[in-house]
Amino acid sequence: MLDLFLFAIPAAFVLAGALIVIFxxxxxxxxMGLVLTLASLAxxxxxxxxxxxxxxxxxxxxxxxxxxxxxxxxMIGVDKAEQTKEEIKGQTFLVLxxxxxxxxxxxxxxxxxxxxxxxxxxxxDYSIEGTPDVLAGSLFTSWIFPFEVISILLIVAATAAIAxxxxxxxxxxxx
Amino acid sequence: MSTDLIISGIKAFLILGLLLTNTILLIWLERKxxxxxxxxxxxxxxxxxxxxxxxxxxIKLLLKEQIMPLKADRAMYLLAPIIALVPSxxxxxxxxxxxxLNLEINGQNIIVPLVGADLNVGVLFFLALSSIAVYSVVxxxxxxxxxxxxxxxxxxxxxxxxxxxxxxLSLVPVILYSGSxxxxxxxxxxxxHLSSPIPFxxxxxxxxxxxxIFPQFVAFAIFFIASVAEVNRAPFDLVEAEQELVGGxxxxxxxxxFAMFFLAEYINMFNMCAITATFFLGGWLGxxxxxxxxxxxxxxxxxxxxxxxxxALLFIYVWIRxxxxxxxxxxxxxxxxxxxxxISLIWxxxxxxxxxxxxxxxxxx
Numbered sequence: 001m002l003d004l005f006l007f008a009i010p011a012a013f014v015l016a017g018a019l020i021v022i023f024x025x026x027x028x029x030x031x032m033g034l035v036l037t038l039a040s041l042a043x044x045x046x047x048x049x050x051x052x053x054x055x056x057x058x059x060x061x062x063x064x065x066x067x068x069x070x071x072x073x074x075m076i077g078v079d080k081a082e083q084t085k086e087e088i089k090g091q092t093f094l095v096l097x098x099x100x101x102x103x104x105x106x107x108x109x110x111x112x113x114x115x116x117x118x119x120x121x122x123x124x125d126y127s128i129e130g131t132p133d134v135l136a137g138s139l140f141t142s143w144i145f146p147f148e149v150i151s152i153l154l155i156v157a158a159t160a161a162i163a164x165x166x167x168x169x170x171x172x173x174x175x
Numbered sequence: 176m177s178t179d180l181i182i183s184g185i186k187a188f189l190i191l192g193l194l195l196t197n198t199i200l201l202i203w204l205e206r207k208x209x210x211x212x213x214x215x216x217x218x219x220x221x222x223x224x225x226x227x228x229x230x231x232x233x234i235k236l237l238l239k240e241q242i243m244p245l246k247a248d249r250a251m252y253l254l255a256p257i258i259a260l261v262p263s264x265x266x267x268x269x270x271x272x273x274x275x276l277n278l279e280i281n282g283q284n285i286i287v288p289l290v291g292a293d294l295n296v297g298v299l300f301f302l303a304l305s306s307i308a309v310y311s312v313v314x315x316x317x318x319x320x321x322x323x324x325x326x327x328x329x330x331x332x333x334x335x336x337x338x339x340x341x342x343x344l345s346l347v348p349v350i351l352y353s354g355s356x357x358x359x360x361x362x363x364x365x366x367x368h369l370s371s372p373i374p375f376x377x378x379x380x381x382x383x384x385x386x387x388i389f390p391q392f393v394a395f396a397i398f399f400i401a402s403v404a405e406v407n408r409a410p411f412d413l414v415e416a417e418q419e420l421v422g423g424x425x426x427x428x429x430x431x432x433f434a435m436f437f438l439a440e441y442i443n444m445f446n447m448c449a450i451t452a453t454f455f456l457g458g459w460l461g462x463x464x465x466x467x468x469x470x471x472x473x474x475x476x477x478x479x480x481x482x483x484x485x486x487a488l489l490f491i492y493v494w495i496r497x498x499x500x501x502x503x504x505x506x507x508x509x510x511x512x513x514x515x516x517x518i519s520l521i522w523x524x525x526x527x528x529x530x531x532x533x534x535x536x537x538x539x540x
Contacts, residue, residue: 032314059306071329
């Protein structure tokens, strides 16, 4: 019972935040909705005994990334009216298609499981707490290759962003 | 289970009371100290030495009218002071105030750790909450619907992001030295005295306590500078520079909402000093004088030591404010990105090498 409450309350906040992201008119409200979603997800991680992941979620996503979002929104100004024109051709149909696909997948799982609600709580070994030692232990031994590949990927992305933004031809006389 | 809950409840109430009364003392102390350094008298009307001045100010703010600007964004305007206050109270929960207490209640032996919550990710919890606190300043600045607060808010978000990076990086060597992210473990790892492999040096070094400030003096300097910037105090108070921005992000706040920002600022200052003391100055470690003090008093000695270290750091904060002029904005950014972050990265590599040599010896031997 306590497990259900500990899941349902943060989950409700996750959903509420996501709805604010979609429906709020003001970009700052959208961003704060996303903060609510990310922070509530951190609470969900804590209930799953993943304390380290929860703290990193708060620090990186709810903290740093979203502050940058807000900073950019404030810099470019929020008074511009929202564009209601479709940017991508057939946007509505694409979204509808994805929605139907996801909905049918969910229905299939629910029917296939014989309407058992314990699907909400997959078997988790609660005896292991996601402390920094445990996480670092498996990250730097069995998962070292994917870890290094992802770090290279991130560096490539950052370098590419700088290369795209920094035009060497026009900026040469500045430096 | 229920005794745990009761103990946690008592702790929460005590910490709430401590932080609130401490803020009153802190504001008075700062005004008196700055007045002394500037050859003024300072508050001296309310109560002995003017110590009740802050109480009078608080009552005045409580009774004042709440004004909301017409162009303000209502929801965010009301949310901002709350976001300011909540993290400042939560951060104090992870600061260990002393060793575990052994209490005997109704014949039962109960061990009470003198810390709100001893998290094994305490350092990350502190960093995460201080990054949440940025929102209060940003939102307050933006939602006021006025130009000066907006400028203050934009400045604040840029400044706090910049200095958080240096702050987090300067803490990594400390975590490496202590071998834990738990605040209690970091304090415990600093007990004892320094030692040196060279016998001649060892005689000199062994009288110095093994506080992190001695092996990690560069990290301490970076953390201290970044913490001053993080709580937006002079010389990094561009966020609320009176001469340029009226009052900065809280210009449009009045009455109790302004008091909440004020309260959060001073609690953050106190937290930051207590955390600096915990990371670098040995926290509650210190002689307890258990030989000639009654046991009740010597049980409180660790907490008193933490208080002494915290207030010594707070004195330095006030001293800096009274001494140094404000930085220009480009100087502030340059100091953060071009000085503090590279130095902390180099220091991290250096101390990792030293630590590796101490643990595993030379790589070729």
